[in-house]
Amino acid sequence: MDGTAVGVPLRTVEIARESGYSPQQVRKLERMGVIPPAARSRNGYRAYARVHVHALRAYRGLAAAMGPVAAGALLAELRTGTVTEAAAAVSAAHVRLAREREEALRAQRALRAIQDEADTPGFEHADDAMTITELAEALQVRASTLRFWEQEGLVAPERVTSLRARRYGIEAVNAARVTAALRGAGYGIPAVREVMGALDGIDGQGEAGRILVRRLDGIAERTVALLRAGTDLAAVVAAERDPEPDPDPDPGGGRG
Known part of the structure; x- marks a missing residue:
């Protein structure tokens, strides 16, 4: 034409x-x-x-x-x-936009679930430490992925025993859960780091939630x-x- x-x-x-x-x-x-x-x-x-x-x-x-x-x-x-x-x-x-929305909602639900657990009486005394293999299976990711997140400063496991094996306490497990949800929602590493940084603030859950809401609005x-x-x-x-x-x-x- x-x-x-x-x-x-x-x-x-x-x-x-x-x-x-x-x-x-x-x-x-x-x-x-x-x-x-x-x-x-x-x-x-x-x-x-x-x-x-x-x-x-x-x-x-x-x-x-x-x-x-x-x-x-x-x-x-x-x-x-x-x-x-x-x-x-x-x-x-x-379809792509609908998928992005569902993934962002899934990340939002993961944040809320973690907050609900944190509000449960006795939660702060729970000892749910996991090995890297156990956590990888629970999140359905590779162990190498967890090691990569550690290198990027997103998840911080403890090191125990003379073999320096990784041990994921409740905070590290929650950080891995949030990271997995955000990565599944299409967030790049810098964006995940922003959310994780917000979680460390005074109003961590609230700020992280607002970041996800802004993504949904976008x-x-x-x-x-x-x-x-x-x-x-x-x-x-x-x-x-x-x-x-x-x-x-x-x-x-x-x-x-």
């Missing part, structure tokens, strides 16, 4: 105004292939169409939902694939952005499948 699928041709400044991008950004996104190439008028001006507005708005929502690189790749796929492939790509994006915002992009994505797909005859582009104004 040459970009002039519907209605009166639009100048660069007009499409920028309607899409919320600057003229420079519009031209850059065109060069990157995020939007279809604009047609050129007889005097060399760019002549955009409504589909370009939809593509730019869709890109804005997709970039907020999944990042600019993935957004650009998805728009390129939408323009070249079938309707079924386009729908599958968008559905996959929703996932919700990305989900809404993806939903908002849906209408524009549908317009892009429809224009690619059923383009209108090209008008005779000769817009006035500055060169695009």
Whole structure:
């Protein structure tokens, strides 16, 4: 498609105004292939169409939902694939966000469970020390993973016996449980370290909980952005499948 699928041709400044991008950004996104190439008028001006507005708005929502690189790749796929492939790509994006949300909720539940245990009478006297093998089996991770977390300062086991074997007391076990939950929720090591550092503060559980809530809020915002992009994505797909005859582009104004 040459970009002039519907209605009166639009100048660069007009499409920028309607899409919320600057003229420079519009031209850059065109060069990157995020939007279809604009047609050129007889005097060399760019002549955009409504589909370009939809593509730019869709890109804005997709970039907020999944990042600019993935957004650009998805728009390129939408323009070249079938309707079924386009729908599958968008559905996959929703699935990924739903998975992130469930993983964050799982981490949140793990934090709450640990807090409930800490509030149980007699808990502070419990002696539930575990070996590295026992803890790895309980968390369904490799022993090497626990050693890596130790190297990163996330879990601090005790060293006992002349063999310097690791012994995980209740604090180390809880730290490993939180770390496992956060890693399972997709948190990188720096983010896990932030939560673990919060747990050491005066309001440790509260601050750690707020960090997880902020992550859930961020996932919700990305989900809404993806939903908002849906209408524009549908317009892009429809224009690619059923383009209108090209008008005779000769817009006035500055060169695009």
